[in-house]
Amino acid sequence: MVQNDEWWRDAVIYQVYPRSFADSDGDGMGDLPGITGRLPHLRELGVDAVWLSPFYPSPQHDAGYDVADYRGVDPRFGDLGDADKLIAEAHNLGLKIIVDLVPNHTSSEHAWFQAALAAGPGSPERERYIFRDGDEPPNSWQSVFGGSAWERTPDGQWYLHLFDVSQPDLNWDNPEVREEFLAVLRFWLDRGVDGFRVDVAHGLVKDKNLTDWTTASTILGGLDPAGPPPPMWDQEGVHEIYQSWRQVLDQYPGGRILVAEAWVAPASRLARYVRPDEMHQAFNFPYLEAQWTPAALRSVIDESLAANDAVGAPTTWVLSNHDVVRHASRLGFPVGTPRMPGIGAGDPQPDAALGLRRARAATLLMLALPGSAYLYQGEELGLPEHTTMPDEFREDPAWERSGHAERGRDGCRVPLPWEADAPSYGFGPADASWLPQPATWAEFALDRQQGVAGSTWELYRTALGLRREHGLGRGGVTWQDGAFAFRNGDVLVVTNFGADAVALPAGARVLLSSEPLDDDGRVPTDVTVWAAL
Ligand code: GLC
Numbered sequence: 001m002v003q004n005d006e007w008w009r010d011a012v013i014y015q016v017y018p019r020s021f022a023d024s025d026g027d028g029m030g031d032l033p034g035i036t037g038r039l040p041h042l043r044e045l046g047v048d049a050v051w052l053s054p055f056y057p058s059p060q061h062d063a064g065y066d067v068a069d070y071r072g073v074d075p076r077f078g079d080l081g082d083a084d085k086l087i088a089e090a091h092n093l094g095l096k097i098i099v100d101l102v103p104n105h106t107s108s109e110h111a112w113f114q115a116a117l118a119a120g121p122g123s124p125e126r127e128r129y130i131f132r133d134g135d136e137p138p139n140s141w142q143s144v145f146g147g148s149a150w151e152r153t154p155d156g157q158w159y160l161h162l163f164d165v166s167q168p169d170l171n172w173d174n175p176e177v178r179e180e181f182l183a184v185l186r187f188w189l190d191r192g193v194d195g196f197r198v199d200v201a202h203g204l205v206k207d208k209n210l211t212d213w214t215t216a217s218t219i220l221g222g223l224d225p226a227g228p229p230p231p232m233w234d235q236e237g238v239h240e241i242y243q244s245w246r247q248v249l250d251q252y253p254g255g256r257i258l259v260a261e262a263w264v265a266p267a268s269r270l271a272r273y274v275r276p277d278e279m280h281q282a283f284n285f286p287y288l289e290a291q292w293t294p295a296a297l298r299s300v301i302d303e304s305l306a307a308n309d310a311v312g313a314p315t316t317w318v319l320s321n322h323d324v325v326r327h328a329s330r331l332g333f334p335v336g337t338p339r340m341p342g343i344g345a346g347d348p349q350p351d352a353a354l355g356l357r358r359a360r361a362a363t364l365l366m367l368a369l370p371g372s373a374y375l376y377q378g379e380e381l382g383l384p385e386h387t388t389m390p391d392e393f394r395e396d397p398a399w400e401r402s403g404h405a406e407r408g409r410d411g412c413r414v415p416l417p418w419e420a421d422a423p424s425y426g427f428g429p430a431d432a433s434w435l436p437q438p439a440t441w442a443e444f445a446l447d448r449q450q451g452v453a454g455s456t457w458e459l460y461r462t463a464l465g466l467r468r469e470h471g472l473g474r475g476g477v478t479w480q481d482g483a484f485a486f487r488n489g490d491v492l493v494v495t496n497f498g499a500d501a502v503a504l505p506a507g508a509r510v511l512l513s514s515e516p517l518d519d520d521g522r523v524p525t526d527v528t529v530w531a532a533l
Contacts, residue, residue: 005255008195008280008372009314010473011048012464013098015376017322018055018077019063020415020435023428030415032078034428036086038418039093041446045380045457046464049096051197051259053322055083059109061166062397063322063413065100065199066107070184087192096194098259103181104200105167113168121157128177129168130160130206140212141232146402149232162203162232164397172204172241185248195249195257195280198242201273202262205238207231234264242278257281259316267307274313281372284316288324292335292358294484294497301369305477308371315371319362320379326412329385331358341398342407345388356382357526360459360514361495364528367463368486368493370475375460378416381444382456385411386435393436410435420445454516462512466491466530483523487533495528504531 022034032055042050054064055077064074073079090097106113112128119125121133132138137150138158143165150158151165160169170177185196211231229235242258249256258279264270265286273282284304290296308315319327325340332355333340333348343349359382366373389411391399396408415433419426420442424433442448449455467473475488483502485494491511496502501522504510508531510517515527523529 005253007048007096007255008257010370010471011096011372012046012367012467012473013049013051013096013372013374014042014045014047015051015053015321015374017053017377017413019053020413020427021377022416022418023424023430023432026428026430026432027076028415028424028428028430028432028434029076030427031076032073032082032086036082036089039086039089039095042095043093045461046468047095047375049098049194050090051098051374052100054100054102058107059166061107062164063395065102066105066109066164066167067102068107068109069111070101070180071187084191091192097192098195098197098257099188099193100199101181101184101196102199103170103172104203105161105163105169108166108168117153120155126157127174128171130171131157132160132210133157139210140214141210143401145398146406160206162200164401166397169206170204172237178241178244182244182248185245189249189252189256193256194254195259197259197261198279199261201242201260201279201282202234202238202264203232204241205235207235229264229269234262234269239272239275239278242273246277246279259283267303268310271307271311271313274308275311276313281314281316283318283321283374285318287366288318288320288327289339292331292362292497294495297365297495298479298484301477305370315369316374317366317369317371318374318376319359319366320376320412321374322376322413323409324412326359326376326379326383326385327362328352328355328359328379328382329387331355331362332384341402342396342409342411343385343387344391344407347387347407349387350384352384354526355384356456357515360456361526361528363460364463364512364514364530365493365495367467368472368488368491368528368530370473370477370488372473376412378444380457380460381417381446381449383416383441383444386414386438387411388438389414389436395435414438417441417445419447459512459514463530466511490532492531492533493528494523494531496523496525499525501525504529505533508533 019030021030022038023030024034056067057069057072057074058064058066087097116125137148141149143149161167213230260273260279260282273279286300290300304315329350332350394410396410398406398408414435415427417425423431449457470491472488478487501518501524503522511530513529
């Protein structure tokens with residue numbers, strides 16, 4: 001009998017981006033009451049848990065990943081009472097709630113950073129961050145968002161910010177920082193949250209000598225899976241932090257979890273974050289980044305399962321989130337297209353129909369894999385990236401900091417369409433939306449898809465039900481000869497990447513298919529089928 005405390009091993013976890021999920025008061029910005037009001041939708045979809053991107057007080061220079069107070073709710077999103085109501089209502093509906101924790105950096109408006117600026121060089125307040133003296137930046141590190149990772153204060157010291165200038169990195173060698181985050185964990189655990197998604201989990205500890213590193217700035221830091229990690233990522237010291245957090249979580253009932261956002265390679269190194277005394281899960285970004293080819297997918301699936309099995313952790317799967325181009329658009333580019341830092345009107349545009357077709361096939365493949373899957377809000381509607389957003393609306397700091405070389409991530413963060421014919425497509429009561437919604441989005445609205453056979457929403461809902469019924473999250477992968485096909489328990493999963501239709505084995509009974517089969521009952525190109533044998 002599976003313990004309830006182990007719910008996360010096969011959970012489907014849905015990411016809500018609070019700014020863009022649902023707006024209850026018509027100011028064009030999503031909010032917590034908006035989310036609470038729409039939770040029944042997630043229950044109906046059939047997910048197990050909801051991960052909320054940050055809703056804490058924040059100047060919003062990085063859409064809330066710049067936290068000014070870890071124990072509050074930004075007035076844009078509501079108040080602590082609204083958070084309590086959201087958690088209670090989710091639990092009533094049988095949904096778990098995971099909140100986002102941002103421990104690598106605070107906002108520059110956090111009381112600690114303000115105190116550090118006021119107290120000056122050499123003060124204990126500055127010891128909570130990474131300040132250094134010098135006429136030049138202390139080293140060659142680049143910010144993930146572009147430009148130097150060092151900013152000078154008026155008194156001449158420099159502080160480190162691996163992200164925006166408004167996101168100073170904390171000094172995790174300082175015991176006070178460690179104590180503070182243990183207290184923050186308890187604060188939210190006491191309010192009933194079921195876990196934490198840990199932002200930039202591979203970044204907290206820096207190489208002691210702040211050794212130079214000249215590779216181009218990316219969150220991956222120019223990772224060479226064979227070589228040593230870059231001096232700002234994946235340092236050995238991060239692990240004892242997560243061990244101490246795990247001890248706190250284990251004092252609470254019901255299975256509270258930690259999930260690492262760690263851009264770490266190879267899979268065996270990432271698996272070190274999910275050893276039995278550390279975190280529970282880590283996002284599988286190599287899977288998200290795998291090309292749409294049978295060889296790439298088979299090898300990332302095998303490597304991920306092997307690495308996680310070796311430490312007894314579930315493998316996770318993900319195709320979209322708030323930092324990447326939505327997979328319905330990403331997959332509409334030719335195979336081999338490198339990772340895109342956003343798309344604008346002047347850039348090559350994806351083939352929308354091909355992208356959606358492949359996205360549906362990719363999702364059905366993902367949801368058949370054993371372990372835990374992450375969905376990003378709107379993908380259940382087949383939502384594409386906004387690929388023609390006028391640049392004047394862009395808010396992602398990467399756009400400015402990269403000198404407009406990167407369009408940034410706004411295109412995947414556009415408020416959701418709920419009702420085709422309502423103002424802001426039902427995102428809120430007013431015709432207001434903090435990022436513009438494309439004029440073509442009525443067709444993606446939830447009310448155009450519910451109860452409509454073959455719609456993307458019905459595909460997701462049916463897949464989640466079958467996944468549960470057949471225990472796919474607890475199963476395994478047994479590859480079959482021939483086409484790209486595997487068995488998971490009593491379900492055969494076939495994805496056709498080739499040009500010719502693929503026949504199913506005799507006696508196979510189709511349970512679900514990402515697109516209709518051809519007239520001869522064969523699987524067409526770019527289609528995934530689940531069949532019972
Ligand atoms: C993570 C978040 C991203 C944010 C960055 C800095 O990568 O997912 O949205 O910009 O951390 O906090």
